[in-house]
Amino acid sequence: MQCINAAKLLPDHLLKEIQQYIQGEALYIPTCKSKRRKWGESSGAADYYKVRNAEIRSRFQEGAEMDQLCEQYGLSIDSIRKIVYSKPAELICGFLRCTPSMGVIFRVKVPNGGWRAPTVSQGLGCPS
Secondary structure, eight states, rough: OOOOHHHHHHHHHHHHHTTTOOOOOOOOOOOOGGOOOOOOOTTTTHHHHHHHHHHHHHHHTOOHHHHHHHHHOOOOOOHHHHHHHSSSSSEETTTEEEEETTEEEEEOOOTOOOOEOOGGGSSSOOOO
């Protein structure tokens, strides 16, 4: 964060108004809440971790051992457990699993807890 001289930036009437409250001090002006980004949005880290965690969950459901996943992804056994047993950051729209940032994953949840491809009668849409 760099320091900017308010006299060079602000119009005189606004500068005089601010000087009624503070003079000769450093003043931090935060960004508007509507302009703030969530963690990882700018760098792409949030999307990276969503995809990585989905891969880990998928590999675990396919039968991969936690030790294998630890080694492959460079994570501790506790981190793998948290990822595998936590609720995925995806929406459940009826029977379709939807991911807001990646679109719809065309699979249907079945009673035993697994996923399979949907039939034509089940549709492929997801309400927003």
